[in-house]
Structure formats: structure tokens, C-alpha cells
Amino acid sequence: MENIEKHEYDVVVIGAGGAGLRAAIEARLAGKRTAIISKSLFGKAHTVMAEGGAAAAMGNVNSNDNWMVHFRDTMRGGKFLNNFRMAELHAKEAPDRIWELETYGALFDRTKDGKISQRNFGGHEYPRLAHVGDRTGLELIRTLQQKIVSLQQEDKKAHGDYEARIKVFAETTITELLLDGDRIAGAFGYYRESGNFVLFQAPAVVLATGGVGKSYKVTSNSWEYTGDGHALALRAGATLINMEFLQFHPTGMVWPPSVKGILVTESVRGDGGILKNSDGKRFMFDYVPDVFRKQYAETPEEADRWYTDPDNNRRPPELLPRDEVARAINSEVKAGRGTKAGGVYLDIASRRPAAEILKRLPSMYHQFKELADVDITKQPMEVGPTCHYVMGGVEVDPDTAAALSVTGTVQGLFAAGEVSGGMHGSNRLGGNSLSDLLVFGKRAGEYAAAYTDSLEKRPAIANADLDAAVETALAPLNRAGGENPYTLHHELQQVMGDLVGIIRRKGELEESLARLGELKERVAKVGATGGRRYNPGWHLALDLRNMLLVSECTAMAALEREESRGGHTREDFPKMDATWRKVNLVSSVAKTGEVDLTHKPIPVWRQDLLDLFERSELAKYLTEDELA
Amino acid sequence: MTVRNFKVWRGDGSGGQLNDYQVEVNEGEVVLDIIHRLQATQEPDLACRWNCKAGKCGSCSMEINGMPRLSCMTRMSTFEEDETVTVTPLRTFPVIRDLVTDVSFNYEKARETPAFAPPAGVAPGEYRMKQVDVERSQEFRKCIECYLCQNTCHVVRDHEENKKAFAGPRFFIRAAELDMHPLDAKTDRKEYAQSAMGLGFCNITKCCTEVCPEHIKITDNAIIPMKERVVDRRYDPLVWLGRKIMRRDELEQEAVAVTTLHAGEPTPQPDGAAPINWHREIPAPQAAVAEGDKLPLNEVLSDRTGASSPFGDEIEFPVDPATLNYYHPDRD
Ligand SMILES: Cc1cc2nc3c(=O)[nH]c(=O)nc-3n(C[C@H](O)[C@H](O)[C@H](O)COP(=O)(O)OP(=O)(O)OC[C@H]3O[C@@H](n4cnc5c(N)ncnc54)[C@H](O)[C@@H]3O)c2cc1C
Ligand code: SF4
Ligand code: SF4
Ligand code: FES
Numbered sequence: 001m002e003n004i005e006k007h008e009y010d011v012v013v014i015g016a017g018g019a020g021l022r023a024a025i026e027a028r029l030a031g032k033r034t035a036i037i038s039k040s041l042f043g044k045a046h047t048v049m050a051e052g053g054a055a056a057a058m059g060n061v062n063s064n065d066n067w068m069v070h071f072r073d074t075m076r077g078g079k080f081l082n083n084f085r086m087a088e089l090h091a092k093e094a095p096d097r098i099w100e101l102e103t104y105g106a107l108f109d110r111t112k113d114g115k116i117s118q119r120n121f122g123g124h125e126y127p128r129l130a131h132v133g134d135r136t137g138l139e140l141i142r143t144l145q146q147k148i149v150s151l152q153q154e155d156k157k158a159h160g161d162y163e164a165r166i167k168v169f170a171e172t173t174i175t176e177l178l179l180d181g182d183r184i185a186g187a188f189g190y191y192r193e194s195g196n197f198v199l200f201q202a203p204a205v206v207l208a209t210g211g212v213g214k215s216y217k218v219t220s221n222s223w224e225y226t227g228d229g230h231a232l233a234l235r236a237g238a239t240l241i242n243m244e245f246l247q248f249h250p251t252g253m254v255w256p257p258s259v260k261g262i263l264v265t266e267s268v269r270g271d272g273g274i275l276k277n278s279d280g281k282r283f284m285f286d287y288v289p290d291v292f293r294k295q296y297a298e299t300p301e302e303a304d305r306w307y308t309d310p311d312n313n314r315r316p317p318e319l320l321p322r323d324e325v326a327r328a329i330n331s332e333v334k335a336g337r338g339t340k341a342g343g344v345y346l347d348i349a350s351r352r353p354a355a356e357i358l359k360r361l362p363s364m365y366h367q368f369k370e371l372a373d374v375d376i377t378k379q380p381m382e383v384g385p386t387c388h389y390v391m392g393g394v395e396v397d398p399d400t401a402a403a404l405s406v407t408g409t410v411q412g413l414f415a416a417g418e419v420s421g422g423m424h425g426s427n428r429l430g431g432n433s434l435s436d437l438l439v440f441g442k443r444a445g446e447y448a449a450a451y452t453d454s455l456e457k458r459p460a461i462a463n464a465d466l467d468a469a470v471e472t473a474l475a476p477l478n479r480a481g482g483e484n485p486y487t488l489h490h491e492l493q494q495v496m497g498d499l500v501g502i503i504r505r506k507g508e509l510e511e512s513l514a515r516l517g518e519l520k521e522r523v524a525k526v527g528a529t530g531g532r533r534y535n536p537g538w539h540l541a542l543d544l545r546n547m548l549l550v551s552e553c554t555a556m557a558a559l560e561r562e563e564s565r566g567g568h569t570r571e572d573f574p575k576m577d578a579t580w581r582k583v584n585l586v587s588s589v590a591k592t593g594e595v596d597l598t599h600k601p602i603p604v605w606r607q608d609l610l611d612l613f614e615r616s617e618l619a620k621y622l623t624e625d626e627l628a
Numbered sequence: 629m630t631v632r633n634f635k636v637w638r639g640d641g642s643g644g645q646l647n648d649y650q651v652e653v654n655e656g657e658v659v660l661d662i663i664h665r666l667q668a669t670q671e672p673d674l675a676c677r678w679n680c681k682a683g684k685c686g687s688c689s690m691e692i693n694g695m696p697r698l699s700c701m702t703r704m705s706t707f708e709e710d711e712t713v714t715v716t717p718l719r720t721f722p723v724i725r726d727l728v729t730d731v732s733f734n735y736e737k738a739r740e741t742p743a744f745a746p747p748a749g750v751a752p753g754e755y756r757m758k759q760v761d762v763e764r765s766q767e768f769r770k771c772i773e774c775y776l777c778q779n780t781c782h783v784v785r786d787h788e789e790n791k792k793a794f795a796g797p798r799f800f801i802r803a804a805e806l807d808m809h810p811l812d813a814k815t816d817r818k819e820y821a822q823s824a825m826g827l828g829f830c831n832i833t834k835c836c837t838e839v840c841p842e843h844i845k846i847t848d849n850a851i852i853p854m855k856e857r858v859v860d861r862r863y864d865p866l867v868w869l870g871r872k873i874m875r876r877d878e879l880e881q882e883a884v885a886v887t888t889l890h891a892g893e894p895t896p897q898p899d900g901a902a903p904i905n906w907h908r909e910i911p912a913p914q915a916a917v918a919e920g921d922k923l924p925l926n927e928v929l930s931d932r933t934g935a936s937s938p939f940g941d942e943i944e945f946p947v948d949p950a951t952l953n954y955y956h957p958d959r960d
Contacts, residue, residue, distance in 0.1 A: 040677070040679055040685075040687060041677070041687065041731070042735060043773055044679050044685045044687050044773075046679070046680075048684055048685045048772070049682065049684050058753075095753070096752065096753075099752035099753040099755075100752050102752065102753075102755045103746045103752050103755075104744065104746075105743070105744030105746075105806075105809070105812075107757075107762045107765055107769060107809070109759065109762070110757055110758060110759040110762060113756070114756035114757055114758055115756065117759075132766065132769070133766075135684075135770065138684065138769075138770075138772065139769060142769065142771075146743055149739050149741075149743055150743030150744065152739060153739070153742070153743055162739055170735075193724050193725075193728075193730075222678075222679040222681070222685070223678070223679065224679065255656065256654075256655060256656020256657065257654065257656060257657050257658075257661050258656055258658040258661060258681075258700070259682075261681075262682060370683075370701070371658075371682065371683065371701065371703075372656050373656070373703055373705055374656070484668075484672065485672070486668035486669075486672065487668075528672065529672055529673060530672065531673070533640065533724070533725050534675035534724055534725040534726070534728050535672075535673040535675065536667060536672070536673065536674070536675060536676070537667070537672030537673045538673070
């Protein structure tokens with residue numbers, strides 16, 4: 001019989017990124033015994049990678065900014081599919097959450113009059129992103145980490161033990177949530193270091209596990225992003241919404257490998273960079289859609305004149321909206337005119353003098369020089385679409401962050417951060433994620449704590465469930481001749497990248513489902529060599545089934561939604577369709593493991609929020625009936 | 629594509645050895661890519677930490693040819709094609725398995741460092757600070773907690789016994805950061821660093837600054853100012869007088885002569901001028917990479933206890949202060 005370490009907590013937070021840490025702080029402030037669990041070391045979660053900033057309508061730079069403007073921008077960004085209540089709460093509460101960070105010791109960049117500086121960002125009407133150079137995510141996570149330390153110091157004073165009321169379990173992976181009927185009763189996982197199992201008995205669990213990007217070949221996401229939280233929620237009976245909406249950046253580096261997935265900012269194109277295929281042809285002129293014909297140049301000569309004389313010339317086609325650029329790159333690569341690594345060339349070197357590039361893009365220059373020894377003043381970059389963020393996620397109650405199920409809620413399960421869905425609709429605005437983490441992280445912690453107060457007795461864990469969890473976790477190690485997890489992972493990334501990528505087609509999506517079905521059978525037979533101590537092969541083998549389950553939800557939803565909106569582009573249905581705006585696609589899994597997809601009407605808008613928009617604007621998104 | 633030779637340390641707390649591998653290397657790859665290829669093709673259970681692969685999270689610290697580095701930021705093109713690249717775990721922390729070490733020392737020290745103390749009576753949203761003032765602390769907040777500086781500092785590198793009393797450079801910059809925070813309400817950060825964090829152990833070898841991937845000037849901007857102002861505060865009028873009345877030429881001669889690592893008394897110096905030019909270049913020390921075909925790595929294989937120093941085995945600690953870019957004014 002396995003020896004399983006057992007812990008009792010009131011609230012268990014899975015994930016130590018921005019959302020998880022904020023939730024844990026709130027639960028601890030509410031007096032609950034709180035555990036924070038993270039796959040990697042404390043302070044390394046994906047949130048450290050965020051660069052741009054955190055959006056909050058503080059109005060420090062432009063005093064016209066307020067929550068209503070922020071709300072409008074968010075809804076436009078998400079193409080009106082956002083859960084309106086979440087967008088409202090987010091816009092209203094983000095400033096307080098940012099200011100609160102200062103009381104924890106954060107040091108944001110300042111305006112002249114000493115307030116928090118705010119920068120412009122795509123989609124935001126006013127300068128709105130609080131930032132610290134290009135390392136805002138690091139500041140955020142370090143601040144929250146240090147706040148937790150300060151709470152631990154208080155506890156040490158009061159109880160003689162740092163870990164009396166809040167403890168971090170680093171390098172610990174949760175593989176299963178355990179239920180008592182339809183209530184959460186605990187979480188089961190293993191210590192990466194020792195391979196030993198650990199059980200957390202807790203009535204409330206907050207999921208804050210981040211995204212799913214590791215299912216894609218080219219991604220800006222780290223190894224942690226295997227969709228664990230999404231899969232844990234599904235298996236616990238919760239539902240996911242809008243899994244078809246993934247954010248791809250059109251120009252991420254695809255080569256060299258050391259910078260694969262790193263994003264190349266749009267300003268490279270704005271400053272004169274052009275896209276070329278492997279024949280050296282500047283191909284964007286072939287991809288200007290009719291609706292944009294009037295605004296975009298037809299010849300390279302005209303396009304080049306635009307940079308110096310924008311009033312009398314039309315814009316170069318490299319500056320088309322993101323999805324058009326992505327579609328063009330995608331078509332070139334699929335037509336066999338891409339580079340070996342599956343991208344195209346982004347060339348600024350031959351177009352601008354080295355000194356000018358250095359002046360306008362200093363951090364790009366240094367990043368590529370240092371990471372890849374690529375000199376962007378001398379050679380072109382190889383770029384292609386990169387998976388960046390998942391808008392879809394656990395369906396939650398907007399106010400309490402409680403996870404919903406097909407019939408109601410999964411009692412005791414909460415979700416916040418990238419793992420939750422709804423807030424961003426079909427597309428996320430830059431900077432809205434970091435503020436999302438804080439706003440809904442806090443709410444999740446608060447309501448998880450309140451939920452534990454409402455309970456009369458602690459839910460119990462059934463021994464059979466525990467045994468099953470142990471068996472599933474050990475299975476790959478016991479399958480000596482099983483298939484190599486790295487190979488399977490590679491194939492999954494191939495399928496998702498090629499068939500469920502940035503531009504989708506019916507045939508390809510159907511093929512992807514068939515291929516995922518085959519992979520599912522093979523993943524069930526995956527094996528891992530070596531022992532239990534810090535064995536990455538074993539860890540990957542366990543993550544694979546989560547990735548696969550979530551990929552299946554994405555592929556199914558992508559096939560179902562016959563329109564193009566935000567982060568979901570169907571080549572066979574290129575237009576946005578107002579009737580589809582009324583629908584959320586909801587995924588759940590049956591006991592047998594089958595994924596089930598249903599249509600669910602979006603919540604009815606409150607009139608006062610609708611009134612924030614001009615009727616003419618609403619007409620672009622809503623159906624006739626809704627407007628009447 | 630070429631196939632190149634690697635030596636990777638495999639083992640755990642009870643011991644291990646350097647294994648030889650031949651691995652494909654493609655243009656533009658970094659050491660972490662090679663480790664990943666090794667996992668995918670030959671050693672699926674090879675343990676290593678990483679997250680961002682972009683030099684932002686500080687997870688992938690290891691020693692490459694004896695130098696403490698981020699493996700995701702170490703390009704293969706910096707090595708000769710026929711050069712064997714040796715990859716070993718961080719030396720200062722106990723090995724868990726392969727390239728993964730137990731860095732809990734750092735988390736313990738983090739927990740002992742007193743947290744930010746918010747100013748009383750200033751409501752959230754009312755914090756006002758000047759950009760120039762926050763910038764000094766922001767330099768230290770760039771820290772990605774890779775712990776390469778901690779790993780490198782000789783005070784703990786081969787001296788387990790010092791770990792209890794010494795917080796290390798990462799936490800000296802944390803103390804400095806809070807000390808320089810325009811609104812931090814605690815006023816004894818420097819004294820605390822001196823009395824409880826073991827700042828006095830540091831003899832400004834600058835090794836920590838040298839390895840910091842974020843190029844934080846740990847010694848020049850954090851440690852030295854803290855030490856100097858600790859001295860300032862414990863102000864000794866006699867020394868001050870000495871500074872004023874001695875002639876500069878006398879001073880320089882005398883000072884060089886009496887400066888020892890831990891001088892019994894602060895040596896007088898003319899108006900802040902040091903007897904040593906702190907800013908002259910010292911050549912970067914080099915590690916002995918391989919002896920025969922083995923890197924002297926652990927007690928079993930090596931002729932000494934401990935790994936070879938990343939700064940070369942010729943260097944002996946404590947370092948002769950006359951060769952340092954710092955003049956040590958005080959000892960405790
Ligand atoms: C390159 C890049 C730049 C970005 N820039 C911005 C920006 O400028 N502004 C912005 O708003 N957003 C930005 N984002 C998006 C933003 O960083 C993320 O969406 C956000 O950090 C997600 O935070 P989180 O708290 O949800 O999860 P994360 O910070 O990703 O944390 C997930 C946590 O869950 C843990 N975990 C996962 N699975 C398990 C498991 N099974 N068991 C235990 N623990 C588990 C992980 O260890 C980790 O601690 C950027 C993203 C990237 C990749
Ligand atoms: S200067 Fe030298 S002794 Fe001081 S902390 Fe840095 S490495 Fe350690
Ligand atoms: S100070 Fe530099 S070397 Fe030390 S942990 Fe921070 S980033 Fe790493
Ligand atoms: S993997 Fe994040 S710093 Fe190297």
C-alpha cells in the first residue's frame with residue numbers, strides 16, 4: 001500500500017501565479033488555513049513572463065478614463081461575447097487591486113506628479129497599463145510572493161510558526177480533485193522532487209493553473225501550460241466555455257529554436273518591416289481583402305512612401321489587422337513557400353539603416369542578439385503564428401468565481417485567472433490579463449473562504465477514489481514498454497498546430513478530431529522509464545492526458561462554431577455572425593470520458609450596461625431582435 | 629547540424645558521475661535545448677528545471693563548463709565545435725537529482741528578511757513617489773531569483789557552516805531595495821543587514837555581480853552603499869579627524885600597508901578617497917574546465933573537497949584585499 005502524506009486545509013489554491021497568490025492572500029486574510037500548490041518553484045509561475053502591463057482605469061495619465069471606458073474597450077476587444085458582469089467587475093475593481101499592490105511594496109513606474117504611470121496599448125482608448133519597464137509580470141508576482149512572506153512573518157509572531165496559516169507547496173503537481181458527492185473534498189498529487197504522493201483534504205479548492213499553450217508547436221507558454229486546471233475541472237464535473245477562442249500572435253519567432261515562440265512586436269512592421277516568403281517575394285499585396293482595398297497600398301512604391309507621407313499614400317499591407325496577417329502567413333506556408341521552420345521572413349534589416357533600427361527597437365535588438373545571436377539590423381527574422389493565451393476556460397459565476405457544472409455548481413470549486421473563461425469573450429486585450437488575475441483572484445479567495453464557513457461538516461474522501469488516483473498516477477511507470485511521452489507530445493503539438501491552429505477549416509478540424517482520438521488511445525498506453533524522483537518523463541506522461549482532453553474540447557468547439565470572431569477564425573466562415581454571438585459553447589465530460597458539447601445562451605445584458613454604447617455600434621454585433 | 633560531445637552530471641544526493649553523451653546541435657540553439665533533446669531522445673528521466681526559456685524566470689540555473697549560468701541564455705555558438713560541454717548542478721545547494729538542486733536555503737532566507745512596512749496613514753492610491761527615487765530600488769527588483777549569485781558567493785559555496793548566519797547577495801539587494809524604497813516605514817534595514825543577515829561576511833569580491841544575468845550591480849549599488857552607510861552611522865569622530873588632518877600622500881601609503889581583510893580598526897582615509905582604485909579592471913578569473921577527461925566534481929573524484937571554483941582553482945579565499953576593487957572600511 002502506498003504511503004500517502006495527508007494535510008488538512010480550509011482552502012487549497014492550485015497555482016502560484018498572479019491569480020493563485022492573490023486568492024491565497026485573501027483566504028488567509030479571511031482567517032482560513034490556506035495551502036498554495038505549484039508545479040514549479042515559488043515565484044516562477046508563468047505570470048513572470050508578462051511584459052506590457054496591467055490595465056486599470058486609474059486615470060493617472062488621462063483623467064477622462066474611467067471604468068465605463070475600460071468596460072467598453074474590453075467588450076469591443078472580446079467582440080461582445082464577454083460575460084458582461086465579469087467585464088464590469090473587472091473594470092470597476094482593477095484600480096483598487098493595483099493600488100493595493102503598492103501597499104504590499106510594489107514599485108511601478110511613475111508619472112511626473114508621482115502617481116503610477118500608465119501606458120498606451122492596443123485596444124485601450126486611453127493610456128491605461130500600469131507597468132514596470134517591460135517586466136510588469138515579475139513585479140506583480142514578486143510583490144504577491146513578498147506579501148505572502150509578510151503574512152507568514154505575522155503568523156510566526158502570533159503562532160511561532162511561519163507556516164501556521166499559509167503554506168506553499170512548491171514543485172507539487174495535482175493530478176486529481178476528489179469529491180464527496182457533488183462537493184469538493186480534496187486534491188491529490190505528487191511531489192515532483194520525491195515522487196511521493198500527497199493528499200490535501202479541503203472543502204474548498206481554487207483553480208488558478210493558467211493556460212493550455214503547450215499543446216501547440218509554437219507557443220510563448222512554458223511547460224506548465226498543459227491545461228491541468230481545465231482538465232481537473234472537467235473531471236470534477238465542471239464545465240468549460242468558449243474553448244475555441246485562443247489568442248495567436250501572427251509574428252512569433254519560429255527560428256532559431258532558442259527564441260521560438262518569442263513575440264515580435266507589431267511595431268517592427270509599423271517601422272518599416274516587411275514580410276517575404278522563401279522566394280523573396282513581398283507577398284502581403286496578394287492578401288488585401290476587398291473591404292480593406294481602399295485603405296491599403298497596391299504597389300510597393302506607394303507603400304514605401306506611406307512611412308514618410310501618410311496623408312497622400314495608403315498604408316502598406318503589412319499593417320493589416322492581426323488575423324489578416326496571420327492568415328496570409330499561414331497560406332504562404334501551406335502553399336510551400338515558407339521557410340524550413342514553417343515561417344516566413346520579417347525583414348527590417350534591408351529596409352532601414354542599422355542605427356535607426358537600434359534607436360527604434362532597442363529591446364528587440366538586445367533580446368535577439370543576446371538570446372539567439374540574431375542581429376536584426378543585418379538579417380531578417382523568421383516568424384509565424386504563435387499560440388499565446390486561451391480565452392476559454394472554466395465556466396464561473398461572475399461574482400463569486402464558483403465553478404459551474406451542467407446542473408448548477410461544483411460545490412467548493414472556484415477558478416480564477418487564465419484558467420477561467422468568460423471575462424475576455426472571444427479575444428483578450430493586452431494588459432487585461434494581469435488585472436483579471438488580481439480582481440478575480442481576490443474574489444475567488446474571498447468566496448472560497450466564505451463557502452467553508454457555510455459548511456456544517458467537512459466533506460469526506462472515499463478510499464476507492466484515492467486508490468484510483470494512485471493507480472492512475474503510477475500507471476505510466478508500471479508500463480515498461482509503453483510509448484515515449486516526448487514522441488506523443490510532439491505529435492499532439494503537430495496536430496494542434498497544423499489542424500487547429502490560427503486559421504481553421506472544417507475538413508482539417510474533422511481530421512484533427514480523428515487524430516486526437518488515435519492519440520488518446522496511445523496516450524492511455526504511455527510509459528515512463530526511471531524512478532519516481534524528479535522524473536520529467538513521468539511528469540509529462542501524466543500531463544499528456546490533460547493536454548489531450550483540453551485539445552479535444554478546443555477542436556470540437558472550433559468545429560462547431562461556424563463563424564469567425566476574435567481568436568477563432570474559420571476560413572469557410574470568414575464573417576462574424578450576430579446569431580452566434582448569443583451562444584456560448586459549453587464542454588463537459590461524461591463519466592465515460594467522452595467530451596460533450598452544448599450550446600448555451602449568453603446571459604442577458606443589463607440595460608444600463610447596454611446604454612453605455614451607441615446604438616450604431618451595437619448594430620454591428622447584435623441581431624435585429626436584440627436591438628428591438 | 630553537428631553532433632557534439634557533452635558531459636552531464638547524473639546522480640542524486642548519494643553520489644553520481646559525469647556521463648558522456650553525443651547530441652545533435654542545430655544552429656542557434658542554447659544549452660537548455662540540448663538538455664531537452666537529450667531528454668526526448670536518450671534520457672527521458674534526466675531531471676532539470678526550466679520554465680520560460682527566455683531568461684525571465686530564473687529556473688534553469690546550472691553550471692556550464694564550471695560557470696554558473698542560465699542554461700536558456702547560454703548559446704551553443706559560444707563554444708568551439710569540438711569542445712566538450714560539461715553541465716553540472718549548482719554547487720552550493722544539495723543535489724536532489726541530476727541538474728536539480730534543493731534551493732530551499734534561499735526561500736528560508738527570504739522568509740527571514742523583514743517585509744515591506746507600509747507607511748502609516750497613507751491610503752492605497754495615495755502613494756506618491758518620484759521616478760528617480762523608485763528607480764534605485766527597481767534595479768534590485770529586476771532580480772529573477774536564479775540564485776546564481778548565491779551559488780557563486782564563496783562565503784557559502786564551500787562553507788555549509790556559514791549558511792546559518794549569511795543571507796547572501798540576493799537578500800542583501802532585497803535589504804537595499806527596501807532601504808531605498810521611498811515609502812518604506814522601517815528605518816533599520818542597513819543595521820539589520822549587518823547584524824542579522826551577515827553582511828559583514830561579505831568582502832566585496834564581486835563574484836555575485838559577475839554572474840548576475842540581470843546585470844544588477846549587486847556589490848557597487850547595494851552592498852557597498854549599505855556597508856558605507858553602516859559605517860557612517862556608527863560615526864567615529866577620531867577617525868573623522870584623522871581623515872581631515874592627514875596629508876593625502878601619507879594616507880595612501882599607510883593605508884595600503886595596514887589594510888587587511890578585516891582590519892582591527894577602520895583605516896582612516898582622506899575625504900572618501902580609498903587607498904585602492906576601486907574601479908580598475910580586474911581580469912575575469914577562469915575555471916579549470918577539465919582535468920584529463922574528468923571535471924573534478926565531487927568528493928569522490930576530486931583531489932579536494934568541493935568542486936572547482938567557477939573563478940579558477942588558483943584563487944584562494946579570503947582574497948587579498950589589495951587585489952580587490954573595494955576597500956573594506958570596517959569589519960562587523
Ligand atoms: C510572453 C507573454 C507575455 C504576456 N504579457 C502580458 C501582459 O503584458 N499583460 C497581461 O495582462 N498579460 C500578459 N500575458 C498573459 C498573462 O501573463 C497570463 O495570462 C497570466 O500570467 C496567467 O496567470 P495565472 O495566475 O492564471 O496563471 P500562471 O501565472 O500561469 O500560474 C499557473 C500556476 O499554476 C500552477 N499549476 C498548473 N498546473 C498545476 C497542477 N496540476 N498542480 C499544481 N499546480 C499547477 C503552475 O505551477 C503555476 O504556478 C502574457 C503572457 C505571455 C506568455
Ligand atoms: S561580493 Fe563576494 S562575498 Fe560579497 S556577497 Fe558577493 S560574492 Fe559574496
Ligand atoms: S541578484 Fe542576479 S544573480 Fe542573484 S538571484 Fe537575482 S538575478 Fe540571480
Ligand atoms: S528557463 Fe526561465 S530563466 Fe531559463
